[in-house]
Each structure stands twice: as structure tokens, then as C-alpha cells.
Amino acid sequence: MSAKINAVKGMNDILPPLSSEWEWLESTLRDLMARYGYRNIRTPIVEHTGLFVRSLGEVTDVVEKEMYAFEDRLNGEQLALRPENTAGVVRAAVEHSLVHDGPKRLFYMGPMFRHERPQRGRYRQFHQFGAEALGFVGPDVDAELIVLAADLWQQLGLQDVTLEINSLGQLEERKAHRQALVAYLQEHESELDEDAKRRLHSNPLRILDTKNPDMQGLVNEAPKLMEYLGEGSLAHFDRLRALLDAHEVGYRINPRLVRGLDYYNLSVFEFVTTKLGAQGTICAGGRYDGLFEQIGGKPTPAVGWAMGIERLLELVREEGAMSQAPTPDxxxxxxxxxxxxxxxxxxxxxxxxxxxxxxxxxxxxxxxxxxxxxxxxxxxxxxxxxxxxxxxxxxxxxxxxxxxxxxxxxxxxxxxxxxxxxxxxxxxxxx
Incomplete structure (x- = not known):
């Protein structure tokens, strides 16, 4: 008898009756997106490795440690399984001139891949649902996307979800803040852990998002990006807050919220819960006005978010209103x-x-x-x-x-x- 072949670690089968929960949630998401005027886009699972190196940044954990990158043995191309899908959506928009006749509201759903330690709600093949609004300056569409997600939590019966927001400003403002931040961190270099020392000159903003408890006091006293924002960035952020207030969407300003990818500017946000342990983020995103240019397109404003389907299903099972599995007549x-x-x-x-x-x-x-x-x-x-x-x-x-x-x-x-x-x-x- 041949040896049994099991699924790859961290890449799971989804079997009945659990698959009916996935179908129900996917249907709920599609219906909600249709009500907001978002249309479906489907991009390849495999993309050129350079797309993610260019968009996410060479010194991100995703590119350095987690991305499934390989050489095509037939033609030598450098390819990767997509670790996220915003870059793929923008690549498709640039390649097919999708925004040439006006802004587009898009959504996607499908598997992503990251080589990390499998844990609750986080796997090597995981599934994301995402919304991308391309060609909109905002902040009205920033607010629209946040309100859309808040509508979803209400529809699913979720109570323990908190919105955190921040502004990353524009490139020149981040440069000024970066100089002050690096100077501050160099003065306290002996207190930095190895990961922070490695990022000190390549990507110091990431140090602010450290989970190391020994560094929390240090980062709390670090220069705040908000103090370096110009009039335009502050106006954008203030308008976003006013729109959220008008919709009675509660939020907390988190000055250490920087997101994990290089392409964000201005608005960034996360929806978090205490019900899923350390992996508490269930939806995250922000504005990425420079990404089109990074991958060879014309300057185009854009904003979007993505949510993990596995984590969201866990949360719905924990405290939401899960639909029953379908039964025959x-x-x-x-x-x-x-x-x-x-x-x-x-x-x-x-x-x-x-x-x-x-x-x-x-x-x-x-x-x-x-x-x-x-x-x-x-x-x-x-x-x-x-x-x-x-x-x-x-x-x-x-x-x-x-x-x-x-x-x-x-x-x-x-x-x-x-x-x-x-x-x-x-x-x-x-x-």
C-alpha cells in the first residue's frame, strides 16, 4: 500500500458542513458589495515576483520571509503565489487601462499565500475578501469603505469590533518624520531589539508597530507622525473623521497604526476584536495613491481594505448570527x-x-x-x-x-x- 498523502501544512480542506458557512458568508458579502455599487474583479493567483517586491517593499516581512517565490523551470521567470491582492488589482487596472474612462469600485475574493507559522485563523493558504476604490481622491470614499465594513458587522451581528484610524500623511511629511524618528531611535539604540535594529535605517516606521512588550515605553515616547502632517493631510483626516461622526461610526485614533505594507499614504485603518487572541485584526486597509506609479501606471488615487475570511468566520461563530447549513426540501x-x-x-x-x-x-x-x-x-x-x-x-x-x-x-x-x-x-x- 502506498504511503498516504496529506494536505500541505497550513493549507486546509474546507468540507461540508463548514463549506456551507463559507458559501453563506460569500453570498452575504457579494450582496452587500452590489448594494454599494462594487463589481467583481478576478486576478491570477500567480504573478511576477517583481510586482510584490516593488509594491510591498523589499524589507517587508512578507517579501523577506513569507512570500512563496520560485523560478519557473520551463522559462526561468521569477514568479510568486500572491501574498495579497491589492497589487494584483492595480496591476490589472494599469495593464487594461481600467480607470481611463472613470473611477471604479471593485471587489475580489480568493486564496492568498504566505509561508508563516500556522495559527488560529491564520494559515499558509488563507482567503481574503477585499474592496478597492480606484480613481477617487477621497476622503468621502475612504469613509464609504469604512461604513460599508461597519454595515457588514451589524448585518453579521458582531458587537466586539473596534475601529482604529490614523493618517500617514504624504511622502515628504513622512520623510521629515523619519529623520526625527531615526535620530530618536539612534539615541536609544541600546534598547532596540534585533528586529528594530535591522529596520532602523531601512524602514524605521515599522518599529512603531512592534509587539515586543519591552519596547512599548520607547515607542510611546517616539516622535508622532501626526505632528509632521501638513495642512492638506490634516484636512483630509479631519474630513474623514467628520464623515465617520456623521454616520455614528465609532473609532479610536491610534498614532502607532502604520500598516504592514509600503504603499499606504494618508488614511489607514483597522477593525480589531478581542475575541481572536493575538490575531485580532479582521479588516484593514487605507489609501495608496502612489501604487499605480510604483508599478508603471499613471498617477491614480486609490483606497481599499481586505479582510480574512477564516478570521471573520471564527468571529461570527463566536458571537455572530451564523446561517444554518442549507437543507433539502x-x-x-x-x-x-x-x-x-x-x-x-x-x-x-x-x-x-x-x-x-x-x-x-x-x-x-x-x-x-x-x-x-x-x-x-x-x-x-x-x-x-x-x-x-x-x-x-x-x-x-x-x-x-x-x-x-x-x-x-x-x-x-x-x-x-x-x-x-x-x-x-x-x-x-x-x-
């Missing part, structure tokens, strides 16, 4: 093999009328006992069992047995319907 109980052709024809006609139907299939040489079939019918969650018995078929009928009582009503009695025209009684069987 009917389950066909078939005592004899000879009745299968008639049952299949009737079920096909019912399905054509929108009735969901499951047929009992043969077990070994026969159909199994009626008792075992009714047990499976009940276990399926179906509202009705259709009984294709010998007597019923001889009379040109099928027996319909209710399996579940309606709320506040006595159990209904079994009734008979004609085999000749299932469409005439199909409506009775639908949920």
Missing part, C-alpha cells in the same frame, strides 16, 4: 430498485420548479430498509419525505410525509400527489 424514499426511474423523473421535474431534492441511492444489491431510509431522510433535514412505494406507484401517485412540524402548528398528516404533473404541487414543498 424533500428526500425520496424508494423501497424497491424498480421504482428508481420513476422517482428520478419526478425529482427532476420538482428541481425544475426550484425544489431541492435528495434521492436515496442503492446500497449494495438493494435500497435498504424503509426504517433506514426514513432515518436518513430525517437526518438530511428535509421537510418532506416522498414515498415511492409499490401501492402508490400502482395508483399513479406518490405519498408525501411531513417530517417537521411548522412553528406553532400540529404535525401535518401524510397526503397523496399525482405522478403525472409534479409541477402542480411543487410549490407546497419549498421552504
Amino acid at each position: 424533500v428526500y425520496a424514499v424508494i423501497p424497491a430498485v424498480e421504482a428508481v426511474p420513476v422517482a428520478m423523473k419526478v425529482l427532476r421535474a420538482l428541481r425544475g420548479q426550484g425544489v431541492s431534492a435528495v434521492m436515496h441511492a442503492a446500497v449494495g444489491d438493494g435500497m435498504g430498509s424503509m426504517k433506514s431510509q426514513f432515518k436518513k431522510a430525517d437526518g438530511s433535514g428535509a421537510r418532506y419525505a416522498l414515498i415511492f412505494g409499490e401501492q402508490e406507484l400502482a395508483a399513479g401517485n406518490v405519498a408525501v410525509k411531513p417530517l417537521r412540524a411548522e412553528p406553532d402548528a400540529a404535525p401535518a398528516d401524510q397526503f397523496i400527489e399525482s405522478l403525472d404533473n409534479p409541477a402542480a404541487w411543487a410549490a407546497k414543498l419549498k421552504h
Whole structure:
């Protein structure tokens, strides 16, 4: 016997009934995006490695440690499994001149890949849902995206979600802040951990986002980027806050919120929860007005966010309103093999009328006992069992047995319907 082959560590199968939770959440997200006027975009899972090096930054953890990058053995191209999808969306927008005829509101959904230690709600193949608004100067669209996410939390019944916001200003403002920050950190270099020392000259802003408890006092006293913002950046941030206040979306200004990628400017934000332990961020994003130019396009303002589907599902299971797994309307109980052709024809006609139907299939040489079939019918969650018995078929009928009582009503009695025209009684069987 050959050795068993299991899934790659951190890349998980999604099986029924959990897959129905994914379908429900995906449907909920699609419906919400349609109400806000966002349209779906689908980009490749594999992109050129240079796309992410250029957009995310060479000294980010994603590029340095986590990205699945490889050489195509057939032609030598440097390729990567996408670790995030904003860069791919912008690449597609540049390549196909997507914004040449006006701004676009887009959303995506799919798997991303990062080689990190698998942990609760965080895997090597993980799934993201994202929204990107391309060509909008903001901050009205910044606020729109945040309000959209807040609407989702309300729809899902989530209470323990907090919004944190900050402004990263513009490039020249960040340069001035960077000089002051590096000078401050150099004065306290003996207090820096190894990761901070490595980032001191390459990306000092990331040091402010350290999770090292020994460095919290140091970073709390560091120069604040907000103190270096110019009039335009402050006006953008103030307008964003005013719009959030108008929509009664609560928030906390977090001056240490810098996000993990290099392409952000102005507004940045995160929705966080205390229900998922250390991995508390469930949705994050911001404005990235310079990304189009970074990957060879014309200057184009843009803003967006992404949320982890695995983490969001965990949170909904913890405190939200998860939809129940779908159940069939009917389950066909078939005592004899000879009745299968008639049952299949009737079920096909019912399905054509929108009735969901499951047929009992043969077990070994026969159909199994009626008792075992009714047990499976009940276990399926179906509202009705259709009984294709010998007597019923001889009379040109099928027996319909209710399996579940309606709320506040006595159990209904079994009734008979004609085999000749299932469409005439199909409506009775639908949920």
C-alpha cells in the first residue's frame, strides 16, 4: 500500500458542513458589495515576483520571509503565489487601462499565500475578501469603505469590533518624520531589539508597530507622525473623521497604526476584536495613491481594505448570527430498485420548479430498509419525505410525509400527489 498523502501544512480542506458557512458568508458579502455599487474583479493567483517586491517593499516581512517565490523551470521567470491582492488589482487596472474612462469600485475574493507559522485563523493558504476604490481622491470614499465594513458587522451581528484610524500623511511629511524618528531611535539604540535594529535605517516606521512588550515605553515616547502632517493631510483626516461622526461610526485614533505594507499614504485603518487572541485584526486597509506609479501606471488615487475570511468566520461563530447549513426540501424514499426511474423523473421535474431534492441511492444489491431510509431522510433535514412505494406507484401517485412540524402548528398528516404533473404541487414543498 502506498504511503498516504496529506494536505500541505497550513493549507486546509474546507468540507461540508463548514463549506456551507463559507458559501453563506460569500453570498452575504457579494450582496452587500452590489448594494454599494462594487463589481467583481478576478486576478491570477500567480504573478511576477517583481510586482510584490516593488509594491510591498523589499524589507517587508512578507517579501523577506513569507512570500512563496520560485523560478519557473520551463522559462526561468521569477514568479510568486500572491501574498495579497491589492497589487494584483492595480496591476490589472494599469495593464487594461481600467480607470481611463472613470473611477471604479471593485471587489475580489480568493486564496492568498504566505509561508508563516500556522495559527488560529491564520494559515499558509488563507482567503481574503477585499474592496478597492480606484480613481477617487477621497476622503468621502475612504469613509464609504469604512461604513460599508461597519454595515457588514451589524448585518453579521458582531458587537466586539473596534475601529482604529490614523493618517500617514504624504511622502515628504513622512520623510521629515523619519529623520526625527531615526535620530530618536539612534539615541536609544541600546534598547532596540534585533528586529528594530535591522529596520532602523531601512524602514524605521515599522518599529512603531512592534509587539515586543519591552519596547512599548520607547515607542510611546517616539516622535508622532501626526505632528509632521501638513495642512492638506490634516484636512483630509479631519474630513474623514467628520464623515465617520456623521454616520455614528465609532473609532479610536491610534498614532502607532502604520500598516504592514509600503504603499499606504494618508488614511489607514483597522477593525480589531478581542475575541481572536493575538490575531485580532479582521479588516484593514487605507489609501495608496502612489501604487499605480510604483508599478508603471499613471498617477491614480486609490483606497481599499481586505479582510480574512477564516478570521471573520471564527468571529461570527463566536458571537455572530451564523446561517444554518442549507437543507433539502424533500428526500425520496424508494423501497424497491424498480421504482428508481420513476422517482428520478419526478425529482427532476420538482428541481425544475426550484425544489431541492435528495434521492436515496442503492446500497449494495438493494435500497435498504424503509426504517433506514426514513432515518436518513430525517437526518438530511428535509421537510418532506416522498414515498415511492409499490401501492402508490400502482395508483399513479406518490405519498408525501411531513417530517417537521411548522412553528406553532400540529404535525401535518401524510397526503397523496399525482405522478403525472409534479409541477402542480411543487410549490407546497419549498421552504
